[in-house]
Amino acid sequence: MSTIGKALSLLDTLSRLDKEVGLTDIARLCALDKATARRFLVELERHGFVEQDPDSRRYRIGSAPVRLARIREARYPFLSIAVPFIKALADTSAETVHLSEFSGGRLSTIHVEDPPRAHRIIVDVGSLLPFHATASGLAFLAFCPRAEIDQALRKPLEKFTDHTVVDPHLIRGLLDETAARGFSISHQGLEAGVISAAAPVRAPDGRPVGCVAVAAPLSRTTETAIHEFGAQANAAANGISEKYYGSERLTGTSPETRRRD
Amino acid sequence: MSTIGKALSLLDTLSRLDKEVGLTDIARLCALDKATARRFLVELERHGFVEQDPDSRRYRIGSAPVRLARIREARYPFLSIAVPFIKALADTSAETVHLSEFSGGRLSTIHVEDPPRAHRIIVDVGSLLPFHATASGLAFLAFCPRAEIDQALRKPLEKFTDHTVVDPHLIRGLLDETAARGFSISHQGLEAGVISAAAPVRAPDGRPVGCVAVAAPLSRTTETAIHEFGAQANAAANGISEKYYGSERLTGTSPETRRRD
DNA sequence: AAGCTGAGGTTCAAATAATGAACCATAGGC
DNA sequence: GCCTATGGTTCATTATTTGAACCTCAGCTT
Structure with a gap:
């Protein structure tokens, strides 16, 4: 599977959880190495697709999808x-x-x-x-x-x-x-x-x-x-x-x- | 730059255009090879982040961000x-x-x-x-x-x-x-x-x-x-x-x- | 109709980026 | 003060990404 696919699957997994989770859990749920999961999360965060709570260090869906959704809905x-x-x-x-x-x-x-x-x-x-x-x-x-x-x-x-x-x-x-x-x-x-x-x-x-x-x-x-x-x-x-x-x-x-x- | 970053930048570029565009234009705008742009688009499409108009073959933002945005907004x-x-x-x-x-x-x-x-x-x-x-x-x-x-x-x-x-x-x-x-x-x-x-x-x-x-x-x-x-x-x-x-x-x-x- | 043009799409050897075992750092529990 | 679990990092190994060249097709020109 492509790297992109894996990263988007991570995003998908994250979106299906009903609470914010930490790095170790994400890696386990996505069947990824901790280092890999972290690199994905950092990259996704750079683009606003996830954000990390600065206090608890847990991750959640970021605000970039909100922006994209607005654009899509505006146009379509x-x-x-x-x-x-x-x-x-x-x-x-x-x-x-x-x-x-x-x-x-x-x-x-x-x-x-x-x-x-x-x-x-x-x-x-x-x-x-x-x-x-x-x-x-x-x-x-x-x-x-x-x-x-x-x-x-x-x-x-x-x-x-x-x-x-x-x-x-x-x-x-x-x-x-x-x-x-x-x-x-x-x-x-x-x-x-x-x-x-x-x-x-x-x-x-x-x-x-x-x-x-x-x-x-x-x-x-x-x-x-x-x-x-x-x-x-x-x-x-x-x-x-x-x-x-x-x-x-x-x-x-x-x-x-x-x-x- | 990581592959994920490039793919998300493509998505970003696509979101900033005010019309649907074809493969060649996307590749040019993102400074990517046509083959690479296509692979990204296919992968993004698999996950619903872009969709291709089956008739004109042009690409636009897909519905996955809408789903993610709903989840984010529901939770946050x-x-x-x-x-x-x-x-x-x-x-x-x-x-x-x-x-x-x-x-x-x-x-x-x-x-x-x-x-x-x-x-x-x-x-x-x-x-x-x-x-x-x-x-x-x-x-x-x-x-x-x-x-x-x-x-x-x-x-x-x-x-x-x-x-x-x-x-x-x-x-x-x-x-x-x-x-x-x-x-x-x-x-x-x-x-x-x-x-x-x-x-x-x-x-x-x-x-x-x-x-x-x-x-x-x-x-x-x-x-x-x-x-x-x-x-x-x-x-x-x-x-x-x-x-x-x-x-x-x-x-x-x-x-x-x-x-x- | 033959030939062109430019679009989308595909291939495969070469180049590059992803990977993960092992590591460090820190916080909380006992 | 030790143990454990967490987040986070490193770097040699490995697998994926890359892109020049290619194909195919539709529309246009002659």
């Missing part, structure tokens, strides 16, 4: 374009609607809209969505090239609940269904008692960039209702994509041919 | 803590108040509050503040260790207006004044007709992390008024620092001894 405000769609869907569905974005090989939650009712599903911004066990993950995978599906299903698949589907063959079946109808359904895949439906937001080349998902308590959600949520998520996702990518002309490869090529 | 919400202070100062001063943060060797604007009047100074979020020619830059430098002041003043200093002070000796004089009274004043240093006063937000160890600045049209600003703004900026900066760093105990080295050591 995905979230601000998507949020109104998510809000609208939360209103009409009266359930929790969340938006995820694919980044660095993972699908992470970037926005959540709660419906105005007490009994609802709680989703945290920033939470990561396993591909095999969430509606968003399935919706995302279903529209990925075959090679990436294979890669995702080769990894060990965690069984989060009694209902989590972990058999790669069965998952492929779910992906086919998803691709056919335009949205996925996860029946208690990540957490018991929760059902959700999701549809991918796709770039003009057909590649998914994230997902819109509706999550509801299983107890009050009928088969008809979850399919309706799925269709609405699909409409929202398409709306976001259209507004975000605007008049960008489609590439030679059409969305249809791109899927699972 | 500098801006959300500082904004109320900036807003309050914009109200009482009735002038533009902006907040900057030091990152990657530069001071960049991270928030601006406009006062409710038509004739006012416009400052853009994201703009970089030269150390020698802005109130923020001077306020920041004045509380830095001597070695860093020397380093900053060794570089060639651009003369932005007829009033920009570029003589290192004179600048040191301004820094001494600033350190003594707790805030800096820039008299048309960056732009003619603008006067501003700034004070540093300092970490518990005394190190400045950013600045609060008030910028006003020279035409309506008296000597007394700008000193008043400076004092208010200082109060705001101290308020932010206190709220941000909270109960963090000071290190052995006190703020006083740390200055220009």
